[in-house]
Amino acid sequence: MRNFEKPTRSVAISTKAMAATSHPIATLTAINILQAGGNAMDAAIAACAVQCVVEPGSTGIGGDCFALYAPKGGADVLAYNGSGRTPKALTIEWFEERGLTEVPRQSPSAVTIPGAIDAWTRLHTDHGRLPFPDVLAPAIRLAEEGYAITPRVHRDWVREEGLLSADKAASDIFLPHGRAPRIGEIHRQPKLAATLRRIATEGRDGFYKGPVAADMVEHLRAHGGLHTLEDFASAQGQYVTPVTTAFRGYTIHECPPNGQGIIALLILNILSCFDNSLAPQSADRLHLEIEATRLAYAARDAWLADSDKSEVPVDELLSEAFAKRLADMIDLKQALTDLPDFEMPLHRDTVYISVVDDERNAVSFINSIFDSFGTGLVAPESGVILHNRGQSFSLKRDHPNMIAPEKRPLHTIIPGMVTQNGQTQMSFGVMGGYYQAMGHAHLISKVVDYGMDMQDAIDLPRLIPVGGKIPRVEAEHTVSPESVAELTRRGFEIIPAEDPIGGAQVIRINWDNGTLTGASESRKDGIALGY
Incomplete structure (x- = not known):
């Protein structure tokens, strides 16, 4: 409420x-x-x-x-x-x-x-x-x-x-x-x-x-x-088959690579390895979301590309074993320092x-x-x-995302959809460049794991990892000083975000009541309206 x-x-x-x-x-x-x-x-x-x-x-x-x-x-x-x-x-x-x-x-x-x-x-x-x-x-x-x-x-x-x-x-x-x-x-x-x-x-x-x-x-x-x-x-564009994962009884749908929707699913798969007993804005929960994102983004930068031109290991990226292997690397006492290099996520x-x-x-x-x-x-x-x-695009020879003729680049923009029991439950998306995969997982987790009001979930303070081996994290000024201090103690370098991070819209269908509920990003100018 x-x-x-x-x-x-x-x-x-x-x-x-x-x-x-x-x-x-x-x-x-x-x-x-x-x-x-x-x-x-x-x-x-x-x-x-x-x-x-x-x-x-x-x-x-x-x-x-x-x-x-x-x-x-x-x-x-x-x-x-x-x-x-x-x-x-x-x-x-x-x-x-x-x-x-x-x-x-x-x-x-x-x-x-x-x-x-x-x-x-x-x-x-x-x-x-x-x-x-x-x-x-x-x-x-x-x-x-x-x-x-x-x-x-x-x-x-x-x-x-x-x-x-x-x-x-x-x-x-x-x-x-x-x-x-x-x-x-x-x-x-x-x-x-x-x-x-x-x-x-x-x-x-x-x-x-x-x-x-x-x-x-x-x-x-x-x-x-x-x-x-x-x-x-x-x-010419093309119809493609969505990639999906199961999360707490829901099916989350994303566009397949060359988009990064599969990485949103990977983050959710990592979060699925943990229970939802951590308070939603506690230092432990923020730590978990940061590390799940850092690990998933490392995989993204290693493998994501135009699947028409490069082999993308979709099944491996979505496998329970891969998510579990990454989840086991997370230590809630200290930040990871042994990640592979990956480029800074840009807004x-x-x-x-x-x-x-x-x-x-x-x-x-x-x-x-x-x-x-x-x-x-x-x-x-x-x-x-x-x-x-x-x-x-990457300009590194032999990288899956290396630029080439008639090739599509790794894409950040990702629409999302949630279904359950044969029915659509939510149509949602999060803007913000490379933040989008983290934003999708953050939004769905807050609504599903914690039963949060969709607008409240959108309005929560945001942060995003922006470094590779160095655990550097951009945080909005609304992240609590206590959480910033604790994350810093654990080895994260917290820096103020220059811009509001991301933006989201979501509509949820209540099939029992026959109603629609909509929420729109407070960091932008927009609104949700219905009749």
Whole structure:
């Protein structure tokens, strides 16, 4: 039960339908689409398109998309991988010849072919109900007529003024007065409106062929990119089989690699090796979650990659024996120091959307341009922000995630779904780059192990390991001083988080009462609404 004396919010509860996003206008758009006769898929795509306009630092049509879909609230969950591949001409030798050891952010080499529009159009064709122009109409109107800047959007925008100023097209659109728009100011994107209108009428070809594709390719090649019109025309996502694990009587569904959803399942499998007698925010419980994450992330960085191009040991990663072996390494008296090296988890920008409609179709939907404003490169005529997902590739020879032609990188964005007894129980997701796998496990564990109110679980203080052999942990300032002191005594190096860690939305279906309960991230601007 919520403590009504604390400055938080109640969960949203409704009977017909529910939507939860990180922006109020996106949530309202989803509700409007549902009330206009659309279903959950229509509403999720419409909300995402709106967020590509009103949260340009967090997401865009020049990014990638993953989705889980549970028709009629059943347990047969469909997964769609809408992540893009590298250009055919991009090879590891290209980077070696230039002496590069990592993929630069503000460069065309960080831009894989965007997969979001392919995902939207395919998912709408297969599972939507309303005409596609109706689904994109709210986003087109906002881009054309303007939208007011909200507090979190402004905060993230200001931090990227330097990045945006380095590309004239980006500066012209996103620094209209030589600076980021302020809270409450109106911002417009007429070029993006025209692009969305073309996609609404022409479908995927309006993005991957014709003038929009030519605009992106020309801008990328002008900066030294190897992209071609053929790379865009041949881009295609795919339906994939979800990976699952059992956790305390529930089945947790995630998209398979190249996404890191399997790592969320691995963390839950490690936590399953321990009982839930530890207080949820005690130093012991935080210690356990940190170490489970560090061990799982070490496995992620060693093995996760595009399963079409590299062998990913899915069965081993999900096996009880592997989870038990990692769990046995955890010592609640002191931090581990013998982990394999792994790269620092970075906080990235993404939007996550959860929608359940009156037929109980459930959609778990996530769209991302990775860093805030991606590469900071914007196609000048179409207004498309180009993402920097290619930075997730390794430039180490023979690494499973080594960059190669027509390959998808290790992906951070992961929608989640929970089923039990043949029915969908929860549609959920957590934003925040590499935090997402830990965030999924943290949220599910708090709701399932401790019976916590979903909003309370979302609002809990967060931390994330950010080092390899050095047990370094970023912690939000709301983590208690007592826990920080005790974790420090055990050998963890606790450093203040520069930004709020992650963001979450979740909708839970109560089949007995016929009700829906929704919660939305307090660290963002959004809300959950139902009717």
